Amino acid sequence: xxxxxxxxxxxxxxxxxxxxxxxxxxxxxxxxxxxxxxxxxxxxxxxxxxxxxxxxxxxxxxxxxxxxxxxxxxxxxxxxxxxxxxxxxxxxxxxxxxxxxxxxxxxxxxxxxxxxxxxxxxxxxxxxxxxxxxxxxxxxxxxxxxxxxxxxxxxxxxxxxxxxxxxxxxxxxxxxxxxxxxxxxxxxxx
DNA sequence: GGGGCGATCTTCT
DNA sequence: GAAGATCGCCCCT
Numbered sequence: 001x002x003x004x005x006x007x008x009x010x011x012x013x014x015x016x017x018x019x020x021x022x023x024x025x026x027x028x029x030x031x032x033x034x035x036x037x038x039x040x041x042x043x044x045x046x047x048x049x050x051x052x053x054x055x056x057x058x059x060x061x062x063x064x065x066x067x068x069x070x071x072x073x074x075x076x077x078x079x080x081x082x083x084x085x086x087x088x089x090x091x092x093x094x095x096x097x098x099x100x101x102x103x104x105x106x107x108x109x110x111x112x113x114x115x116x117x118x119x120x121x122x123x124x125x126x127x128x129x130x131x132x133x134x135x136x137x138x139x140x141x142x143x144x145x146x147x148x149x150x151x152x153x154x155x156x157x158x159x160x161x162x163x164x165x166x167x168x169x170x171x172x173x174x175x176x177x178x179x180x181x182x183x184x185x186x187x188x189x190x
Numbered sequence: 191g192g193g194g195c196g197a198t199c200t201t202c203t
Numbered sequence: 204g205a206a207g208a209t210c211g212c213c214c215c216t
Contacts, residue, residue, distance in 0.1 A: 037208070045208070055200065072209050073198030079208090089208055117209050157208055 003143050004135045008064035012038040012086030016168050017152075017188075019080065019088060021144035026123040028140075029098030031113065034170040035091040035177060037155045041084050044160035048085050058131040059087050066139070068120070068130040075117030078125050080134065091116045091156070091167075093123075094175045115177040146190065153185030 010018060016038035024030045039046035047069065048059040058067040059081055067079040067087050079087035093113035095102055102112050102122040113119040120126070134141065149171040154162055156178060169176050171187065 039208075047208080050202085053201070069208085070199060072207065073200080075209050077208065087208095091208085111210090115209070121210095155208070159207085 004064050004141065009083050011084040012040050012082035012088055013166065015080060015082045016088040016166065020150050020168050020170050021148040023142035024093060025097060025140040026125060027138045029101050029123055030093060031096035032094040033090060034094050034173040034175050036168050037089040037091060038086065038166040039089065040086040045158045046086065060085055061131060064134050066129050066132045066134060068125060068127055071117060076120040076126050077116040078120050089116055090119065092175050092177045093119050094173060114175050149190045150188040151180045151185055152188055153180040
């Protein structure tokens with residue numbers, strides 16, 4: 001069984017955890033996923049919570065597909081659709097491949113992929129990728145050798161259901177979009 | 191290093 | 204009419 005077929009069976013919470021440490025490439029540009037957030041089907045903070053709309057349709061389609069939406073009218077945010085009409089927001093990468101292209105798209109070496117809007121800009125992700133199958137080009141996912149040490153804590157930038165520790169990070173990474181607060185976060189041994 | 195604010199689109203009240 | 208899974212710039216300390 002291909003790794004993508006296994007991951008397509010996971011719900012958003014398990015998938016958010018499982019994606020940390022995997023490598024994500026778009027047209028060969030990308031790096032290691034160091035930060036994710038889970039959004040569940042019956043989660044007031046999730047875009048799928050109120051049912052299908054024109055823009056969130058991908059969340060109601062098959063798992064292991066892309067859900068891309070516009071944030072605050074300006075930025076794109078990239079999600080992996082999970083098995084339960086949930087999704088995993090990819091919030092930060094450790095940039096490793098295609099640094100020159102990322103620099104050209106971002107215009108600065110600062111925070112190349114540290115933040116959901118920044119990483120879509122660096123990787124060239126837009127609404128053109130919404131609904132695409134992640135098993136096929138331009139996407140490529142490379143599995144991690146083993147489960148790394150992780151942290152979990154409260155999700156960022158939301159007001160509803162903000163108390164759930166559904167944000168995951170690679171322990172000690174300097175590419176997180178924000179540090180995990182000491183209060184409300186905990187380590188997940190590998 | 192950190193707080194305030196504007197940009198700009200989609201949905202919902 | 205307002206809020207939102209954001210970011211970058213400006214200003215202050």
